[in-house]
Amino acid sequence: DQQVKQNSPSLSVQEGRISILNCDYTNSMFDYFLWYKKYPAEGPTFLISISSIKDKNEDGRFTVFLNKSAKHLSLHIVPSQPGDSAVYFCAASAGGGNKLTFGTGTQLKVEL
Amino acid sequence: GAVVSQHPSWVICKSGTSVKIECRSLDFQATTMFWYRQFPKQSLMLMATSNEGSKATYEQGVEKDKFLINHASLTLSTLTVTSAHPEDSSFYICSAMKPTEAGELFFGEGSRLTVL
Numbered sequence: 001d002q003q004v005k006q007n008s009p010s011l012s013v014q015e016g017r018i019s020i021l022n023c024d025y026t027n028s029m030f031d032y033f034l035w036y037k038k039y040p041a042e043g044p045t046f047l048i049s050i051s052s053i054k055d056k057n058e059d060g061r062f063t064v065f066l067n068k069s070a071k072h073l074s075l076h077i078v079p080s081q082p083g084d085s086a087v088y089f090c091a092a093s094a095g096g097g098n099k100l101t102f103g104t105g106t107q108l109k110v111e112l
Numbered sequence: 113g114a115v116v117s118q119h120p121s122w123v124i125c126k127s128g129t130s131v132k133i134e135c136r137s138l139d140f141q142a143t144t145m146f147w148y149r150q151f152p153k154q155s156l157m158l159m160a161t162s163n164e165g166s167k168a169t170y171e172q173g174v175e176k177d178k179f180l181i182n183h184a185s186l187t188l189s190t191l192t193v194t195s196a197h198p199e200d201s202s203f204y205i206c207s208a209m210k211p212t213e214a215g216e217l218f219f220g221e222g223s224r225l226t227v228l
Contacts, residue, residue, distance in 0.1 A: 002155075004155075009153070036219075041121075041122075041203075041221075041222065041224060042221050042222060043116070043118070043205045043206075043207075043219035043220045043221045043222045044156070044205070044219045046216070046217070046218075046219075089155070089156065098144065098146070098209050098217055099146070099158060099161065100146075100156075100158065100217070101158075102148075102155040102156040102157075103155055104153070104154055104155045105153075105155065
C-alpha cells in the first residue's frame with residue numbers, strides 16, 4: 001500500500017520555466033511533508049518542508065504548497081535550471097516522528 | 113550542513129558472503145539512525161531504525177537475522193547483510209537524526225551492493 005504517491009515518474013521542462021512536481025498521500029495522520037532531491041548514486045538531500053498547519057512554504061526558487069483537504073502537495077521550482085535535473089522524492093511523517101514514508105520519485109529533466 | 117558518510121560507496125561480493133556497510137555522522141552525535149533500501153525506479157523503503165545502545169527496530173517484512181544492525185556509538189551505525197544473495201543487490205542509504213529541536217535528518221551518500 002503506497003501511502004505517498006508521485007504519479008509522474010518523469011517530467012521535462014525548459015530552462016527558465018516553472019517545474020511543478022506533484023505528490024498525493026492517503027494517510028491522514030501525516031502532518032509533516034518534505035521534498036528531497038537525489039542525484040544518481042548519491043543519498044537524498046533535503047530541499048524544503050512544510051507542516052500541516054501551513055499551506056505554503058517558500059525558500060528561494062522552491063515553493064511547496066499543501067492542500068490538506070485534497071491530501072495533495074506540490075513543489076514548484078521557478079525558474080528551473082539545468083542543475084535542478086535530478087529525482088525528486090516527496091516524503092511524509094506523522095506525529096512528530098522521523099520515520100519518513102517516501103514516494104516513488106519524479107525524474108526532472110531541465111533542458112536548455 | 114551536517115555530514116553523514118557511508119562506506120563503502122559500492123561493493124561487489126559473491127553469493128553467500130556477508131557485507132558490512134558503515135554509516136557515520138561526522139559532525140554531530142546521532143542517537144537515532146535509519147537504514148533504507150532503494151530498488152531501481154522505486155521509493156526508498158525504510159528497513160529499520162537504529163538506536164544507540166539498544167536493539168534496532170525493524171520494519172515489517174525485513175528479516176532482522178539477515179540485516180544485522182549495530183549502533184555501537186553515537187556516531188556509527190553498521191548494517192551487515194549476512195549470507196548475501198543476488199536479490200539483496202540494491203542501493204542502501206542511511207540517515208542520521210541531528211539531536212536538535214527540529215530533529216533534522218541527514219542522509220549518507222548511499223552504498224551500492226551487487227551480489228554475484
